[in-house]
Amino acid sequence: MLRTGGSRLVAPGLRRLLGPSGREGAAPGLSAAGVRAYHERVVDHYNNPRNVGSFDKDDPNVGTGLVGAPACGDVMKLQIRVDEGTGKIVDACFKTFGCGSAIASSSVATEWVKGKQMEEVVTIKNTEIAKHLSLPPVKLHCSMLAEDAIKAAVKDYEAKKAKVGDSPAEKVAEA
Amino acid sequence: MWRRAGPIRLHLAAIAGRRIRPPPQPPTPQATFSSSASSSSSFHHNLGAFRDSIGARSRSLSNQTGGSGDGECWSCGAKGVFLSCGSCRSVQPVDPAVDYFRIFGLDRGYNIKDNNLEGKYKDWQKKLHPDLVHSKSEKERAFAAEQSALVIDAYRTLSKPLPRALYLLQLEGIHVDEEKTINDQELLMEMMEIRESVSDSSDSQTLEKIQSQMKRKVETWSNSFQEAFDKGDFDRAVEATQRMRYYERAMEETVKKL
Structure with missing residues (x-):
């Protein structure tokens, strides 16, 4: 999927966006026939995804974001582990079943959220992820998915904390 | 596949307009949507605006085609031609009012089981394929290229349940935004x-x-x-x-x- 997609979808102009890196020529998948491939960062994250895995979703310090894009039937799970005292995200992981862009977007997202405050990560925009990976327009929804997954994970964590805050009262009520 | 629908949506405008619905009905579907905000956010329902914008055009279309949707052959003038002329075999220009179901002689609906789509598809290509008109005028070659592509699109869309379902929704004026994140x-x-x-x-x-x-x-x-x-x-x-x-x-x- 990754390669066939890339050959058709990446507009020539997009590759120019990555000017600063200055490494365009080294992009793998650029065949002799001049077939355009995904940006090397997508390929890198696809081949060596960072932070793949799962945390216990019932752990009170873990927030889970589970989102999907019906266009390709993708599923993306992004989890954060939060330090209760500081509200800092100490660890993050993801599991994505989808195309190369979706995998790369969620991989980047986990890297970006680590070590940051929750209120900081909810401001991460899909356009930043898309720009970082030079995603073609048809793949922008993959970066959108990653943005939504971060937000959903933070929301889940906050909902959990709110629940934990309530539960002692419930216990009293039950007793 | 869904993306291919771009040019088709233009045809759809005409189709939707030609469909005869009693005027009091249109607001009903819209009410259904506003009542369930969560899922209606996953697609745009623009039936109302859609109809308004095409009203005038649809009338002129039905005048042109005499209501039946079938026109006159551009080449020999025979009446009631559809995609290709039965008398002189000339390939006709694409009529934007024709929907995929009509190409296969079907009523518009989801259940189209056992209708020998493939056979009908091949029959059309025997009449419309660009190779058959390579010695004809440039005009007819262009018609053949378009008609043949349309029949391919129609076959691909109707032969599989999901594209057929999405197409039917589209004919109803509902555009499913498949790129929107879902939270189910x-x-x-x-x-x-x-x-x-x-x-x-x-x-x-x-x-x-x-x-x-x-x-x-x-x-x-x-x-x-x-x-x-x-x-x-x-x-x-x-x-x-x-x-x-x-x-x-x-x-x-x-x-x-x-």
């Missing part, structure tokens, strides 16, 4: 588990089992689509298409591994 936790959790078990299993027996489960689920949701669509419950119809997409996707994964 139940479905996503289920899909996560299924996709994990597909990627973890290597023996063909397990994979085949998952495959047949997915096939059944696609069928179940295909039936739900028909039921919802027939009732005009477009929220549920859209939900059914999403389910179909996910289960089909999982099925494709098992195929890749088998």
